[in-house]
Amino acid sequence: MINLTDVSYKYNDAAAQAIRHVSLSVKKGELVVITGKSGSGKSTLGSVINGLISHYYDGVLTGEAYLNGKDIRTMELSQIGCMVGCVFQDPRSQFFMTDPFSETAFGCSNMLLNREEILKRVDNSLKLLGINHLKEKSIFKLSSGEKQKLAIASCYAMSPDIFLFDEPTANLDIHSIFDLENILRSLKEEGKTIIVLEHRLFYLSTLCSRMLIMDKGRITGEY
Numbered sequence: 001m002i003n004l005t006d007v008s009y010k011y012n013d014a015a016a017q018a019i020r021h022v023s024l025s026v027k028k029g030e031l032v033v034i035t036g037k038s039g040s041g042k043s044t045l046g047s048v049i050n051g052l053i054s055h056y057y058d059g060v061l062t063g064e065a066y067l068n069g070k071d072i073r074t075m076e077l078s079q080i081g082c083m084v085g086c087v088f089q090d091p092r093s094q095f096f097m098t099d100p101f102s103e104t105a106f107g108c109s110n111m112l113l114n115r116e117e118i119l120k121r122v123d124n125s126l127k128l129l130g131i132n133h134l135k136e137k138s139i140f141k142l143s144s145g146e147k148q149k150l151a152i153a154s155c156y157a158m159s160p161d162i163f164l165f166d167e168p169t170a171n172l173d174i175h176s177i178f179d180l181e182n183i184l185r186s187l188k189e190e191g192k193t194i195i196v197l198e199h200r201l202f203y204l205s206t207l208c209s210r211m212l213i214m215d216k217g218r219i220t221g222e223y
Contacts, residue, residue: 002026007063036214051080085155101135145176
């Protein structure tokens, strides 16, 4: 699913490389946790996987990075978006619409799916995440946990094979963290490939296939 070989990246405005000589292979159905101190390179590595490094940020990327055998650098960002669903630390930063129904439908609309298929996917996604009753509520009135579930539902509706979570518990209370644990378990049982970039690890102990430790831009441990 994901293959990185000797990948390094330096932002144009930075003095040092953010990640250095990273090699990583993730198989279909794995749930891989990547942890490390703030500034260790976790988010940059995630941005290589979801294509933002190649298509959005300015910098120098070296090495090889492939998704399903395709070079990430030569793929359109829209193609990557259909393969990799991303849930950021602050879900508000990825919302485009003002209500859950429209937000969940937004990605499907950009995929040019027909109306019936979009309605089917939206309904299924909102029910799966347990927020169907909120579909017409203002996004601005949702709790942090509800916003995160909406971000996941929006990704799920697009049916990606890979889910990338960047510090997903940063703004959640303990009840919402356990809700997230159950959601991740369901995604894993479906055979989805999952990458979690995280500081909090207790809720992932029974879920992760592997745990990688990053320090100063390198993968320094694997367990």
